[in-house]
Amino acid sequence: MSSNVSASNVGNALGAWLGGLAISAGLGYRAPLYVGSAVVALGPAVMVVAARTAPSRPAGPDQRAGVDQEAGPDQTAGRTRPGRERRPSTSE
Numbered sequence: 001m002s003s004n005v006s007a008s009n010v011g012n013a014l015g016a017w018l019g020g021l022a023i024s025a026g027l028g029y030r031a032p033l034y035v036g037s038a039v040v041a042l043g044p045a046v047m048v049v050a051a052r053t054a055p056s057r058p059a060g061p062d063q064r065a066g067v068d069q070e071a072g073p074d075q076t077a078g079r080t081r082p083g084r085e086r087r088p089s090t091s092e
Contacts, residue, residue, distance in 0.1 A: 015039060 018039065019032030
């Protein structure tokens with residue numbers, strides 16, 4: 001959650017800075033509207049590039065954490081991972 005807030009703060013500061021640069025460059029008081037539109041258009045472009053270059057995540061129930069890879073998901077009932085002992089149930 002904190003990374004979302006940080007990204008929002010950085011975006012807010014960057015937008016104000018770029019809008020100020022546009023005004024100080026003599027482009028007028030409407031220039032920040034166009035600068036903001038360009039920044040908004042860059043967002044989906046960055047998202048698409050990041051999604052295409054990200055490593056693929058394993059899919060399917062066999063790749064979930066905690067599933068014994070040798071036995072498969074339907075054969076793991078009652079088994080423990082190698083090196084781990086089964087704890088006795090306290091509910092009996």
